[in-house]
Amino acid sequence: MEPVGAVATRTDRAPSVEGLDAASLLDLHRRMVRIRVFETEAGRLMESGDLPGFLHLYVGQEAVAAGALATLTDADQITSTHRGHGHAVAKGAGFRKMFAELFGRVDGYCHGRGGSMHINDLSIGMLGANGIVGAGLPIAVGAAFAARYRGDGSIAMTFFGDGASNIGAFHEAANMAAVLQLPVVFVCENNGYAEFTAQARHMRLDDVADRAAAYGMPSEVCDGMDAVAVRQACRRAVDRARAGEGPSLVEAKTYRYYDHQGVKGLRKPYRTQEEIDAWKARDAIELLEARAAADGVVDAAEFARVWEETRADAVDAIAFARASPLPDPATLTRDVYTD
Amino acid sequence: MEPVGAVATRTDRAPSVEGLDAASLLDLHRRMVRIRVFETEAGRLMESGDLPGFLHLYVGQEAVAAGALATLTDADQITSTHRGHGHAVAKGAGFRKMFAELFGRVDGYCHGRGGSMHINDLSIGMLGANGIVGAGLPIAVGAAFAARYRGDGSIAMTFFGDGASNIGAFHEAANMAAVLQLPVVFVCENNGYAEFTAQARHMRLDDVADRAAAYGMPSEVCDGMDAVAVRQACRRAVDRARAGEGPSLVEAKTYRYYDHQGVKGLRKPYRTQEEIDAWKARDAIELLEARAAADGVVDAAEFARVWEETRADAVDAIAFARASPLPDPATLTRDVYTD
Amino acid sequence: MAVRELTYVKAYTEALHQLMGADDDVFVVGEDVAGYGGVFHMYDGLLAAYGERRMIDTPISETAIVGLGVGAAARGLRPVVDIMFMDFLAVCLDQLVNQAAKMKFMFGGEVRVPMVLTVAAGAGLSAGAQHSQSLEAWLAHTPGLKVAMPSSAHDVKGLMVTAVRDDNPVVMMLNKKLLGAKGAVPEELYEVPFGQAAVLREGTDVTVVALGRMVVEATAAAGTLAAEGISVEVVDPRTVQPLDTATIAESARRTHRVVVVHEAVTFGGLGAEIAAQVTDAAFDHLDAPVLRVGAPFAPVPFSPALENAYLPDRTRIAEACRQITKRS
Amino acid sequence: MAVRELTYVKAYTEALHQLMGADDDVFVVGEDVAGYGGVFHMYDGLLAAYGERRMIDTPISETAIVGLGVGAAARGLRPVVDIMFMDFLAVCLDQLVNQAAKMKFMFGGEVRVPMVLTVAAGAGLSAGAQHSQSLEAWLAHTPGLKVAMPSSAHDVKGLMVTAVRDDNPVVMMLNKKLLGAKGAVPEELYEVPFGQAAVLREGTDVTVVALGRMVVEATAAAGTLAAEGISVEVVDPRTVQPLDTATIAESARRTHRVVVVHEAVTFGGLGAEIAAQVTDAAFDHLDAPVLRVGAPFAPVPFSPALENAYLPDRTRIAEACRQITKRS
Ligand SMILES: Cc1ncc(C[n+]2csc(CCOP(=O)(O)OP(=O)(O)O)c2C)c(N)n1
Numbered sequence A, B: 001m002e003p004v005g006a007v008a009t010r011t012d013r014a015p016s017v018e019g020l021d022a023a024s025l026l027d028l029h030r031r032m033v034r035i036r037v038f039e040t041e042a043g044r045l046m047e048s049g050d051l052p053g054f055l056h057l058y059v060g061q062e063a064v065a066a067g068a069l070a071t072l073t074d075a076d077q078i079t080s081t082h083r084g085h086g087h088a089v090a091k092g093a094g095f096r097k098m099f100a101e102l103f104g105r106v107d108g109y110c111h112g113r114g115g116s117m118h119i120n121d122l123s124i125g126m127l128g129a130n131g132i133v134g135a136g137l138p139i140a141v142g143a144a145f146a147a148r149y150r151g152d153g154s155i156a157m158t159f160f161g162d163g164a165s166n167i168g169a170f171h172e173a174a175n176m177a178a179v180l181q182l183p184v185v186f187v188c189e190n191n192g193y194a195e196f197t198a199q200a201r202h203m204r205l206d207d208v209a210d211r212a213a214a215y216g217m218p219s220e221v222c223d224g225m226d227a228v229a230v231r232q233a234c235r236r237a238v239d240r241a242r243a244g245e246g247p248s249l250v251e252a253k254t255y256r257y258y259d260h261q262g263v264k265g266l267r268k269p270y271r272t273q274e275e276i277d278a279w280k281a282r283d284a285i286e287l288l289e290a291r292a293a294a295d296g297v298v299d300a301a302e303f304a305r306v307w308e309e310t311r312a313d314a315v316d317a318i319a320f321a322r323a324s325p326l327p328d329p330a331t332l333t334r335d336v337y338t339d
Numbered sequence C, D: 001m002a003v004r005e006l007t008y009v010k011a012y013t014e015a016l017h018q019l020m021g022a023d024d025d026v027f028v029v030g031e032d033v034a035g036y037g038g039v040f041h042m043y044d045g046l047l048a049a050y051g052e053r054r055m056i057d058t059p060i061s062e063t064a065i066v067g068l069g070v071g072a073a074a075r076g077l078r079p080v081v082d083i084m085f086m087d088f089l090a091v092c093l094d095q096l097v098n099q100a101a102k103m104k105f106m107f108g109g110e111v112r113v114p115m116v117l118t119v120a121a122g123a124g125l126s127a128g129a130q131h132s133q134s135l136e137a138w139l140a141h142t143p144g145l146k147v148a149m150p151s152s153a154h155d156v157k158g159l160m161v162t163a164v165r166d167d168n169p170v171v172m173m174l175n176k177k178l179l180g181a182k183g184a185v186p187e188e189l190y191e192v193p194f195g196q197a198a199v200l201r202e203g204t205d206v207t208v209v210a211l212g213r214m215v216v217e218a219t220a221a222a223g224t225l226a227a228e229g230i231s232v233e234v235v236d237p238r239t240v241q242p243l244d245t246a247t248i249a250e251s252a253r254r255t256h257r258v259v260v261v262h263e264a265v266t267f268g269g270l271g272a273e274i275a276a277q278v279t280d281a282a283f284d285h286l287d288a289p290v291l292r293v294g295a296p297f298a299p300v301p302f303s304p305a306l307e308n309a310y311l312p313d314r315t316r317i318a319e320a321c322r323q324i325t326k327r328s
């Protein structure tokens, strides 16, 4: 895989903003900005030593979560990964509970028990981030099974990385979903790396999407820096799922701006500055703003207001999180079992 | 998958015996007959209550082991499955130690500790049957790694079923072998069933071979009732491996005559009599004998002698096994560790 | 009412049949559970009764099978997941121990995972080292899981009813060698509560705590020993997570001697946990250290000649009881 | 000669560096072990020294990674397999427990599987429930495996040398929170024998048997208690499979009181096994039941406020020692 070349190719494919109205574009934009702001603040807090534990930031990949989750309702279920903040935010999770969880406070989504890698919100169909690579995929298949079993019209969507497509759980989950023709969408966020290992060194395909054929499953590749393109590709897959036509795989080519974990590269450079710059030149949020402005669909001021509101939301949420009490050690063995 | 139709298709592809000399044909024949005789006797012994434990018989699939293992030397390593007798026999394992193991006697390959599912013979590169579906695949990848690491020119081959191609270990092993470009051949024995579940209900492809594309690995399908065809396909894969061109997948379409375990169907019919008859009409041994005779390459009397010798070998081996002592319980904790 | 007898395996099938009849949320998923009825015949007749919607045959994909159960359970269904041999847990343990077991706690308490995972455990059938293990020690050491080890047809049904109705992940360990064992089983649905040991036989000289099939062996040993004048109390914990230490310790305080028996290898087995808890709770009442009877430290051997010597049985249990009663 | 100090993690790297220098059959395989040098920096410099032939980066495929190790070891190489966090064992346990551990026995004795599996274990870094476990109890219960739990830089190097030279599969459990801890480490290659506990501090009132990082906590507690007039003997088994019961029991017979400490949850942990063995071996010498100090029965919590309370530490160990010495 030669990422810079790949970017060039994908530019050709990138759909225009046409066909999407202002509300839809603002919806995509708001989801992306909320992720960007949340993650940037989280990164800052981590750098300043305020947050315990690991932090796998989503900055750079916003178009994927935004585009994909714009196609779902709260009744639809998702499972996520170690890099899960973007999915939670785009699915509608609130900043207050999210920041509180990162701080390990009692008002967090997991009441401080889970941390970054276990954020979940059952009320909006967010079935959880996951610390085990690939483990969310079979769980999403189970959620899709439940949806069909009940005939409630909902579907499931699961996110996974290029690296995760090499683990057995991916293979088993994809085949199971295909054999049972379950309403689930597999969204591969291909950011070109599994930790510090480039895709070319962990698989011999350019497109993870090509693996779908092994399960008799339709797939497509889309530009993961273009929220509109992701939304369109996921919409097709979601429609198939809702129509009872079974699972699909959507691969979005994207990039993470920060390091695998945390903000700065730890020690060893494993990506070139040129590569990073080339991807940032096609930043998903800038791209959407520029296109919408060029097409005259959304007024730039509206975008500015989203940024402003979101930043204010983050300020509020961080203050809330800092003020939230630490969990009480006396509750340690609570919620291990339901009774 | 519609097995009978599939057979018809494969008949067209079936190569003739031309190009193989008498010695090569007799070699294939002898391997197949040895499997057939061993398994038939083992089945008989099981029916009469002489053998403890499970028995997954290989009868019907002889062309696969024979054709595949005719391409290897004793230095090459194989890993096998729960249905492993055929691979052991075709790799050169002796009847005496094999029968003794089935009887649970001290002179068996595992000294009575392993049983049918763990027969191995390191002296001929038989790295063991396996009771866990799919588990032999990564082990073969490790053997291939060792071969390349040492640069000793040997390769590895691993057998697995259509059903096994759905387990994560298959996916991971295939991808690992491809990424590291290791000298290993993946031989899928597609007998159309995983236990009592037909292929169409456990995957949505006709050819397991199509899964190789997910790893950037070459593959081909061959007629698993035609030992010559299997030999040719495996030869191409083995040559690639030896030439440093990495792994390949060969799928052989075949059929087991007996039940998944044991000899007779336990309770529920899950295959039709027509299907069974159609496959038996193309019995691998009969096919080879008939072709060789028609082409005039091998005299029928030579084939008859192989049968005779092999039957005598089985009689001898069974007597040997029956006479072999039971293992001594005092040795129970021996060989758990090397020291 | 005449006492009706059922085999251990049929008691399981009947429990499931009735539970499925009572609750549409209960379904079964696994390899060959539907069309074939399960390789151990555990699911016979359920496909005919409940159809393909609720009886799901799968590919050989244990991680996805258990994961399907986890996801469906998190969405409120009550999956019964079958993975055939307990040994196969090793290919799918993550979904059980890192997902199902921890989900509620990690998620902050909101979610429930009412999944039952059924496995066939135990040795004695010459099935070899990869098809004969008793791995309850791994599971009972995992917070979030419950683990049932029925020793009779009666308990199979009652524990299965409790398991399916439980809102936590439960592992049902059916013992392969007991599948055909008959016992009295009430026709109606009834629960055997988790965490309540059964005192199957009262005695005064020694308490034998036995798990799974070893209960049968312990009871037989108790009969033999009675003739020798040794009075054995047999306690069956029935679930090892939760574990009813109170009943065991109470018995120990009366008999002053405890033998613990299980099929698993002694080292690191639950016999150690039971011994530690009993010793802690009844230290001043014990005349001898708790004696553990388990398998020697080796994989399960194939040959019956070895496997018979490997597995604890009534003879070894009786021997242990004689030894411990002699000591003081 | 001046004593040279190294960190725990550098002692590991040095051992491997020297072992690879001495034996071409030793190689390392795992995710990000080569180019990046390991996420815990365990393999820094080894790619430069030994090249891509012997330092193998892999896809995220733990089953295939361990399987590669098993196959290569069965062919006579000496793989060092890294699977990062111990919790990830759950996705690849089959290759370790059903293949590597059982192979020699099942195969009738011919094969050897000289593989070392390195995992980073333990809690205390707010890594959450799926990145913090201590699962030695699963492994030590598995015949065929050996399990080392070094508590110091010195033992990391010595145990690693022994592990790589051992012809059996060995799991090296490195404790994440100890990675930066410094200690004296000889420059040359040396072995710390398996199955030989170290008596790190002699004492007369109570024996504390501690595993892994808990050794550090136990030693600190011993210091505190000395000031209170309680004399603590600290024993570090160093390997839990094999386990040096003799040394522990010998100590118990002198002190008459034993406390066992580990990070893992108490229920079903190796504290039970140690307690059972010690009680068996020294019953008449014990003034009190063995006291176990472990984690409460819950997954590892994320928030430091909870995790600190969850993990055993010097305070809880000291408290246990005070309690047990008060008893009699
Ligand atoms: C089973 C398992 N193996 C390894 C890891 C360590 N790990 C965490 S994230 C990661 C890389 C994942 O790569 P990818 O799927 O491409 O996702 P990305 O980080 O690029 O978003 C690895 C190896 C893990 N958490 N779980």
Ligand SMILES: Cc1ncc(C[n+]2csc(CCOP(=O)(O)OP(=O)(O)O)c2C)c(N)n1
Pocket (backbone or CB within 6 Å): B082, B083, B131, B132, B133, B134, B160, B161, B162, B163, B164, B165, B191, B193, B194, B195, B260, C031, C060, C062, C084, C088, C091
């Ligand atoms: C991990 C695992 N799952 C399930 C089984 C039980 N099992 C043994 S053989 C088999 C079917 C295998 O099918 P296939 O791979 O097609 O091989 P075949 O039996 O047809 O030769 C199953 C499910 C097992 N041994 N291991």
Ligand SMILES: [Mg+2]
Pocket (backbone or CB within 6 Å): A161, A162, A163, A189, A190, A191, A192, A193, A194, A195
């Ligand atoms: Mg990635």
Ligand SMILES: [Mg+2]
Pocket (backbone or CB within 6 Å): B161, B162, B163, B189, B190, B191, B192, B193, B194, B195
């Ligand atoms: Mg098959």
